[in-house]
Amino acid sequence: MKYKHLFGPVVSRRLGLSLGVDLVPYKYCSLNCVYCEVSRTTHLTMKRREFFYPEDITNELDSFLTDKPKLDYITFSGAGEPTLNSSLGEIIKYIKSRYPQYKLALITNSSLLNDPEVCHEILPCDLLLPSLDAVSEEVFDKLNRPYKKLSAQDIVIGLEALRKVYTGLIWLEIFIVPGLNDGLQELELLKSAVTRIRPDRVQLNSLDRPASEEWVQPAAYKGLEEIRVFLQEGIDFPVEIIAKTSQPSLITVSEQDTLAELTGLIKEDEYTKKELAKALHIHVNEVSKLLQFLSSQDRITARRKRKGVYYLWKK
Numbered sequence: 335m336k337y338k339h340l341f342g343p344v345v346s347r348r349l350g351l352s353l354g355v356d357l358v359p360y361k362y363c364s365l366n367c368v369y370c371e372v373s374r375t376t377h378l379t380m381k382r383r384e385f386f387y388p389e390d391i392t393n394e395l396d397s398f399l400t401d402k403p404k405l406d407y408i409t410f411s412g413a414g415e416p417t418l419n420s421s422l423g424e425i426i427k428y429i430k431s432r433y434p435q436y437k438l439a440l441i442t443n444s445s446l447l448n449d450p451e452v453c454h455e456i457l458p459c460d461l462l463l464p465s466l467d468a469v470s471e472e473v474f475d476k477l478n479r480p481y482k483k484l485s486a487q488d489i490v491i492g493l494e495a496l497r498k499v500y501t502g503l504i505w506l507e508i509f510i511v512p513g514l515n516d517g518l519q520e521l522e523l524l525k526s527a528v529t530r531i532r533p534d535r536v537q538l539n540s541l542d543r544p545a546s547e548e549w550v551q552p553a554a555y556k557g558l559e560e561i562r563v564f565l566q567e568g569i570d571f572p573v574e575i576i577a578k579t580s581q582p583s584l585i586t587v588s589e590q591d592t593l594a595e596l597t598g599l600i601k602e603d604e605y606t607k608k609e610l611a612k613a614l615h616i617h618v619n620e621v622s623k624l625l626q627f628l629s630s631q632d633r634i635t636a637r638r639k640r641k642g643v644y645y646l647w648k649k
Contacts, residue, residue, distance in 0.1 A: 339391045341412075341617030346507055347408045347576055348463070348500050348505070348537070349439055353398065354619055356412030357419035358385050360608065362417050364445040367467070368547040369511055372413045372607065372618060373642055380445065382420040382452075391421075392428050408433075411441040413618050417547045418446070422457030423615075433605040439463060445484055447492030448567075459501055464493060465507040466531075467551045467609055468515050468584055469523035477514045493531045502506045506533035507576075510561060533571065540577040543626060544636045544643040555578070572601065574621050582597050590625065592616060600634060604646035 341354040359377070362385070367373035376558075385510050395408075408429060410416040417440075429438060437460040444464040446452045454492040456462065466489060468474040474486035477619070497504065508524060515524070528536055538561060540553040553561075558575050566573040595614055599605060625645055628634045637644045 336615045337394045352407045352409045357416045360413050364416040364481045369550050370546045371543045374546045380589050384420050388421040395436050408441040409439040444489045461503045463505050463614050490527050490628045504533040505535050507537045536573040542578040554624035601647045604644040607644045
């Protein structure tokens, strides 16, 4: 059965076997990050809405979970910012009441965490994976390109407030973009903020697929390690590197048929991720994983055009 709001389960670096739940339409987000591996944000907004009927999402969850599949997490994520959906709290309560055996994770850009209502809604989650890429407004504006009313300090304040009331795990992600947030001044600001937020761990990430902006480059592992050491000093919670520097993607047996279909398509022509997702009737996040697998085997190449990044088979 093909689902509109669910994707996976996928094997995640951080979350093991995770069922994705996408709560917002494609590229509705409060940030337009230069490193985004999906695409540029087409609907930049901070307004929360009930984008879909909650019953449509819970019905899909009922269908998928009826056989009690083994999962490490049910994860709210996708190609936009999950907390923009005003039904988030209702859906979290539904899963926790009907399927208490499953742990819930939320991947968020942290932009709405200074909203007390949002903060309250996500408290039942077992794991939060928020991001904080910059503390200075100058770097924040260049790197995350936020909705006009959003500041870096809003995000820091929201994360600090969340930590005071949230009792679950917080794994804070910092996405390193060389030339923007890897300088000493910005790293000192990040370290100060991280010390106040006190997440359970800090995770350093960097680019491993074409970004929304061509000039964005991945950080070298040596540079990431130097940043890790700098942030770790004097902090009693772990700072780790999660960037895919040398880790090959893993494809499950259930994904092999879809991988074969995708391979057949890009052997014939070039496609964007969104086009592949539409052709294969799968979520764009699943497409990203399959492309990463082919890229790790040096089977495909990417070509940037006016309408986005296109993927094609290497001749």
